[in-house]
Amino acid sequence: MNTRTMAILLTLSLSGAVQADATSFLAQQGLAGKTVEQIVNTIDQSTQSRPLPYSASINATQLMLTQGEQKYVYPLGDKFYLSFAPYVQQTHPCFNHSLSGCQGELANTAFNVKITDKQGAVIVHKDVTSYQNGFVGGWLPRNTEGTIEVTYQGRVAQAPFATYDDSQTCMTTLRLKSV
Template sequence: MIGAGLLPLVIAGCGTRESESASVTGDQDLLQDYGFADADGPEIIDRLEALAVAERPQDLIASVTATSLQLEDDAGREAELPLPEDQFYLSVAPFVETTHECGFHSLTTCRGELRNREVAVNVVDSSSGKILEEGTRTTHDNGFLGLWLPRGIAGELTCTLDELTGSAPISTQAEDDLTCLTNLQLA
């Protein structure tokens, strides 16, 4: 995880690519060196999450908070990219036997038990009963599946693998809500 020493976010004016790039704080060369110069926070998250574990940069820590993507390499260079104000990234590692504690997802170091497995996913908004996400998703090579959810909701996430099912409450309401869900046991 990246320490609290990261530079504060610069507020973006509009939702255009140009203003999102302008709101990146920290070392622009870090983004360039890892091939992310023209990518925004969500694009980098999706690209790193989709990589096979063996292809993920070993010298880069990429952590997702409720409001930003924070990058730091072995040389101590840091960059922070804002996430959309209306979306929240939740990375979920459903498990049967083995898990780890986590609060803010690390795209380069977190590993889940169920790699490359098809899992049925259902997310329901607790206040409205509206289904926010429903369908089959395949966990990435790191054992996680990523969900881009609306901000400002409390809900229930259910995952099913074969005959095994588990549920967990989720929240996208606060700036300190967790982005890494590793306590959803399938039984």
């Protein structure tokens, strides 16, 4: 067996081992058999207190799961995940959402959310309840710009958003102000 053949076999063997590790990791976290969208939703909506025992973060193009030295990366495809945390008094700076670590001020809180594109077309308009981590997340069309408006107990917050490959996935600038 020549060196090139050995290298190919080693690569195939390692990729199989990595796939087995990823499958085992997903099973341990109760995420086995889920799509990437379902994995993201499950982690972000987890009722476990933050930080979780593993790292999960999402940027504009991929989901990254890390435990110890192992890192698993899953492409998002044609959708964009934006997670936002409306607040009254306290927030934190964030660009890429840490599904396993970010904690917003208003956990388990009911809001009205209206998301429109820059032409004024409504993408989402509904009542939602923030997750245990104080965030609300949603899947949006890619390559879109617009505005998020959140209403809560006579208070309103608005902010622009974008869903490009270099856009933020964690919005922590929605300060709710009295109208």
